[in-house]
Amino acid sequence: MTAEDSSKEEIMSATFDALCEHGYANLTMQSIADEFDKSKSLIHYHYDSKDDLLAAFMDHLLENFVEMVTGCGGQDPVEELRRMADIVVVGADDGNDANDFHTALLGLRAQAPYDEKLRDQLARNDARIRELIADIVRDGQEQGQFDESVDPEEFAALFRSAIEGAQAHGVVLGDAAPTDEVMAAVDDLLVNRLLVGGEGGEADGEEGGE
Amino acid sequence: MTAEDSSKEEIMSATFDALCEHGYANLTMQSIADEFDKSKSLIHYHYDSKDDLLAAFMDHLLENFVEMVTGCGGQDPVEELRRMADIVVVGADDGNDANDFHTALLGLRAQAPYDEKLRDQLARNDARIRELIADIVRDGQEQGQFDESVDPEEFAALFRSAIEGAQAHGVVLGDAAPTDEVMAAVDDLLVNRLLVGGEGGEADGEEGGE
Structure with a gap:
């Protein structure tokens, strides 16, 4: 370096x-x-300016995020999606307080309707992350691991909304956020909708709770 | 009245x-x-105060929302979940500008980490809405329409995160938000994970997109 x-x-x-x-x-x-x-x-x-620095920071965040999810490549697609959900919802295990950072991210997003440059950057980052998810889904389909009837772009949009929504809930609701339930349901989605032959079966653990 | x-x-x-x-x-x-x-x-x-009025307003919102979703009761559970997703992601068709209202909601949520009363109220509302989703899932299971292996609370947490995350994306990303893709994926989730016998099959429309 x-x-x-x-x-x-x-x-x-x-x-x-x-x-x-x-x-x-x-x-x-x-x-x-x-x-x-x-x-x-x-x-x-x-x-030159705070805007300039923030734009670089957001590029940097995105790069780090993609690296954390994909690692050195050649990974299992289910594991990549699980890791992504874990990083977004629970937080990267890097010794920092994920909650403070997620709170800052929510504040930043809430500002986007009033700041076109910020919105454009968030839209670029969002498109890149959805593309990453869709690519992982396509990889899994090419490897015969994932159900061909899943539309990669549609799945990516839902998966991204779900994990980012859960991140926001963690910040907004604090301890009342149903983080464990979301993570279990993400797992169910991966096993019972995405994986070939996993549909409707008993996933792993608690079923049919009341 | x-x-x-x-x-x-x-x-x-x-x-x-x-x-x-x-x-x-x-x-x-x-x-x-x-x-x-x-x-x-x-x-x-x-x-007595703005806080007081806002608390009443949020109760009012929640009541209206539950009414809009469940209608007069005895409805089809899939239709109820579809309607809920539509109201949250796209907006109620009541002549008001959904985008302005969703922007206000995002601003309100972003304030919750700094306002304990607001957070408590949002947590109560969130729990109520998740309970509504879980109840709809249980109804569908009791009617034999929904897969028994779906955990109602976990599904509710994911569904709620996904539709609220998509609502926030609509506000944050504007026209770049993948609203149509999310709504199609919600439909896929309902048909291919929730409905009995729908798993992994051809849902309705575009499949296996590239």
């Missing part, structure tokens, strides 16, 4: 920390600089 | 209009009074 790459990486990390600490509404260049070990001028050297 | 009920109904309607017009962040008693044909003192007569 070059010194420049390393500085940028540290600025991204400082942005993440500042977002968790202050939320999206109160994020300033100064709050990011406060989390950054080097000079504030280095942040201004790399990024 | 008594005169008091009628006043309350009109205050609820004024609150809805004010929320659509100003969003949650800028909602004031005055902005609600501006949408109300009668005297502002009548609002203060019925509700």
Whole structure:
């Protein structure tokens, strides 16, 4: 990694920390600089404005997310979708407080109706993540593992809505959010709708609860 | 309807209009009074504070929602779930701008992490809606229409996350939101996971898209 790459990486990390600490509404260049070990001028050297920095941060997030889901490639498609759900709903196990970060993300999304640039970036990121899901579904279908009658794009739209909706619920409802139930139902969806031959059968664990 | 009920109904309607017009962040008693044909003192007569009024408004919303979904009772469970998805994702066909209202709802939800009373109310409403979904699933199972291996509570958590996530996407992404794909996938979920004998088969329409 070059010194420049390393500085940028540290600025991204400082942005993440500042977002968790202050939320999206109160994020300033100064709050990011406060989390950054080097000079504030280095942040201004790399990024002209807060918008500029945030755009880079969101690209960075997306890249990391795709990497975390797909790993080194050649993975099991069901496992990739499970990992994605886990990262989005429960949070990446990276020692940071997922709840603070998810709260900042919700604040950012709630701002999108009033900020066209932000909306465009969120729309690009969303399209990229849905494409990733659809690609995983297609891979599973090509490997004969997934039911051919599932439409990859439609499945991707539902899967993405469900896990992002559950992430928002975690933030909005706190302990009252039904996170375990959602994760169990995601598993049921993967096993009983996506996997060939898994339909309608006994998945793994509790069935027909009352 | 008594005169008091009628006043309350009109205050609820004024609150809805004010929320659509100003969003949650800028909602004031005055902005609600501006949408109300009668005297502002009548609002203060019925509700001590904005919080008080908003709590009543959210109860009112929930009641209306349950009514719209279940109608006069004795309905087809699949139709009830379809109608619920349609109301949440696309919006009630009541002549109001669903997008403005969904934007206000997102703003309200984004505030919940900072407002315990609001969070408690959202948690109560959420639990009630999930219970409604689970009840519909149980009805379908009792009628022999729905697969017994589906866990009603888990399904409810996923279904609720998916449709509320899709509603948020509609607001956040605007025209770029994959609303049609989500609605098609909801249908696929109902037909191919929930309905007995529907599993893995050809649902209705486009299959195996690329």
